[in-house]
Amino acid sequence: xxxxxxxxxxxxxxxxxxxxxxxxxxxxxxxxxxxxxxxxxxxxxxxxxxxxxxxxxxxxxxxxxxxxxxxxxxx
Numbered sequence: 001x002x003x004x005x006x007x008x009x010x011x012x013x014x015x016x017x018x019x020x021x022x023x024x025x026x027x028x029x030x031x032x033x034x035x036x037x038x039x040x041x042x043x044x045x046x047x048x049x050x051x052x053x054x055x056x057x058x059x060x061x062x063x064x065x066x067x068x069x070x071x072x073x074x075x
Contacts, residue, residue: 025060038073040064051075 027036035049047070056075064071
């Protein structure tokens with residue numbers, strides 16, 4: 001009986017973390033509404049407003065790369 005309860009608790013914790021991860025990075029409006037910047041959990045905003053590789057909209061699910069302490073977003 002304890003194993004299913006522990007398993008259910010672990011599943012709920014995993015779902016909560018997955019849901020929180022989606023809210024961690026959010027779009028910040030810019031002059032061009034098609035290409036917003038991203039604000040990350042450390043309160044820094046991406047230096048770029050579009051993907052460096054494909055020039056597409058930034059993906060909030062991708063972790064930034066920090067260059068000299070400035071986050072660079074990716075698609």
